[in-house]
Amino acid sequence: MVKASLYKKTGEDAVCLVCERTCRISPNLYGVCGNYRNVGGELFHAGYGILSAIESRPIEIKPFFHYWPNSTALTFSGYGCNFYCPWCQNSHISFSKPPIGAKPTPPETLVEMALRNRDEGLCASFNEPATLFDYLLDVFELGSKRGLYGTLVTNGYFTERAIEMLIGAGADGFSIDIKGCPSARGALTTIDHLKVFRNARKILDLGGHVEMVYLVVTGYNDSRECAEWILEKHLEYLGPETPIHINRYYPANYWKEPPTPLSKLLEFREIALKMGIEYVYIGNVGYPDLEDTKCPKCGKTLIRRRSYRVTYYKLDGESCPRCGYGIKLRGEIS
Ligand code: SF4
Structure with missing residues (x-):
């Protein structure tokens, strides 16, 4: 285990400051995501380098449409998550622990693999990258020294300090999933969705690139009221030039509602375009023109x-x- 770089001590407890959950962790226990552990009053990154997948993938699949188009990124993931989305497409890793005895992959190995593959960059994806925070700092720092870009596919729930540290380490591309709105019910009710927009704004202010993803989940965040809230905040915080991907949901994990109708995605796209958002894409539908x-x-x-x-x-x-x-x-x- 590697000592965590972002926490504060409160008596014997440690408060993790990687994400806005800010878990207060008592000795020998882990935070909500299962990756940070209090050992003797200090916080350690138990999930450092413990990877569930490593794979070279097109940057468009993240999705990033305005960032190094047609490049590939060596994509890697850990285990666990700080959110519990009932429709999670990757629940086999997001809601699980690593196998007993799993060994960390050193940052050098990952960077060498990317260079050997001729990937242009690195991407933390599949599960929430907050679970790999200290590892990401090392991977992105090393990667940027070797000419690789650093990207994340994230729910954007980092603390502001964590965002600063990631960008300082060389990450500059963030594909951010905005999960909901104040009126959404049935899941993620303790999440402050405005903090996601706050972070996206901060990334832009620090010179990073942001693309937002709005997965329209049937029966959760698919009301017109919710869509208008998300699109209005997008415009208010990020401006018209920041791309947004309005994506179809498919039933997964234990959310069994039917897939998002194309008509609803087109309706939300029309609203976004009328509001003045300049780059609005519809994904997961199989109509390439919409991309x-x-x-x-x-x-x-x-x-x-x-x-x-x-x-x-x-x-x-x-x-x-x-x-x-x-x-x-x-x-x-x-
Ligand atoms: S990264 Fe994990 S341990 Fe840290 S605050 Fe978030 S959920 Fe809690």
Whole structure:
């Protein structure tokens, strides 16, 4: 176990400051996510480098559509989660513990693997990266020294200090899942969803790249009221240029409601576009046109994607070749 870098002591207890759960952990116990343990009044990262998967994947699958398009990232995950989403697509790792005797993968090994694979970057995904915090600091720092970008697919519930440390270590791409809104019922009722927008804003202010994901879960966050709240906060906190992916949910884990109807996703996309959000995508539906990047001003198709790969692009530097409108993009198109 590695000593945790972000906690405070309160008597014999340790308060983990990695995420906004801020678990107060008594000696010999773990926090909610099962990865940080109080040993003798100090906090240790028990999950440091204990990985459940390592796989090279297209950046578009995260989804990132405006960040190093068509690149691949060596993607890795740990175990556990700080949220308990009943529809979790990865419950086999998010709601489980590592096998007994699991050994950590050193950051050097991960970075070497990415370089050998010719991946352009690294991505903490599949389960919530807050579970790997101290490991991420080491992996991203080493990766950025070797020319690899650092990204996370996250529920965005980090503390502000944790965000600062991640960016300081070299992470600069955040795909953030906004799970709900104040009126959503039936799950995640203790989560303050505004903190997710606060963090996304902070990442932008610190020079990072953000793409938001709104998984429209039937019977949870799929009311028009909820959609309008999410889209209004998106615009208020992140502005019109930050992309949003409005994605279809499928039944998983123990949430058995039917998949999101396409008509609802299209309705929410219309609301977002009318509000002025410039890049609105619909995912998980199998209609590639809904994943094209179009110029927000003249409507020209600028980037086309099929099966999470870029199949066509036409840009004049960072502008639309037809009308000259500036297009938000981080990194080059591979
Ligand atoms: S990272 Fe885990 S232990 Fe730390 S505050 Fe969040 S849920 Fe609790």
